[in-house]
Amino acid sequence: MSKHKTPKPKVRKRRGDAKHVKIARPLKNDGTWGCPDLLRPYIFALGMLNQDVHLSEYFSGAKVVGRHLEELLLMHCMTFEIEDHPSQNMVSPLGFLLALKLALCHNWSAMSWSGIVCASWGFPARSTSGRTKYRPWGWEGRKAVRDGNVMVHRMYLLWLVMVQRAVHLMREQPGATTMFSTPLSRAIRTFLKLVWAWVVMGAYGHRSPKPSRIMSNMKYIRHLSVPCTWTTGDGGERLCDKWWDTIECRWRCAGNSKMKSSQQYPERFGAKVAELYQQHKGDMPFVPGLREVNQFVAAQDWSRARLWEVDEYLARRAR
Helix, strand or coil: CCCCCCCCCCEEEEECCCCEEEEECCCCCCCCCCCCCCCHHHHHHCCCCCCCEEEEEECCCCCHHHHHHHHHHCCCEEEECCCCCCCCCCCCHHHHHHHHHHHHCEEEEEEEEECCCCCCCCHHHHHHHCCCCCCCCCCCCCHHHHHHHHHHHHHHHHHHHHHHHCCEEEEEEECCCCHHHCHHHHHHHHHHCCEEEEEEHHHHCCCCCCEEEEEECCHHHHHHCCCCCCCHHHCCCCCEEEEEECCCCEEEEEECCCCHHHHCCCHHHHHHHHHHHHHHCCCCCCCCCHHHHHHHHHHCCCHHHCHHHHHHHHHHHHC
C-alpha cells in the first residue's frame, strides 16, 4: 500500500539568538488566519477580505509617515483617521470593526504605524485625567479617559492580529506619557519582545525639542534616536505653560495654543521612517504561535476594550 503524506506548509526561517526557528507562513491569506478566538466572532460581519495591505497608518492625522512610505516604496498606504470619515472612530463599534478588517488584510512582513490620541495620556492632562505611574488607567468616570483606555486595549488586540502576519509594528507617544506604564502595555512588551526608541523630534526639524517614545517589534527603530543639539532655551517654542496656583498653593501645567499644531511629525522624520523600513523590510520580527496568543489573551483583562458594545451593535443589525 502506498503511503500518502500530508503536504507541509511553506516555512520561513528566522534567525534567533541561538538557532533557526521555523515559522509557518500561510499559503493564502483567507482573512481568518491568525485571528485570536476573542475576535473570531466578528469576522462574519466584516464582509470580503480581498484587499492586500502593505502599509497602514492608524490615527494618521497629517499622514506624514504614510505619505513618505508611498513616495519611497511606490505602494498605497491605507490610513485610519476619524478626520477623514466619522466611521473611522476606534471607540465606536463600527470603527473598531473597520480597523479589525484593515488589520486582517495585512500582507506578510507589511508595516503598520500608529500614534494613539494622547490627549488624556500626556503630562499636561494629568490634573484632569488622574493618570499616574501607579494609577495609569486614571479616572475612568470621565469620557476622555475612558475613551483613551478603550483605544489602547483595542489597538493592542489589533497588534495581536497583525503580529501573526509578521507585520512591523510601531507606536509613537510623547515622552512623558503614562500609556506604557499600564499593566497591559508591560505584558504586551514582554510577550511580543518589543523594544524602545527615545526620539527627540527637534533633531528632525520640529520647532520644539518634543521628546517622544516609540515602541516596536523591530530593533531598527533605534536608528531613529539621533542627538538634538538645541533646547527650548535656544529659541524653540514652549508647548506648555506653567504657573503657580495661589488658591491650592501648587504648580500647574497645561498645554498652550501651540500644543495641538505640534502633534504633526516633521517631514524629515517621516522620510527617515520610510527609509528604515525600505532597508529592513525583509527582517523577521518575533512571531508567536496562535495557541500562545490565545493563552495570552485569556490571561489578560480586556473589560476596558468594551467589546460588549460591539456585540450589542451587531445584535441590533441582525434584527
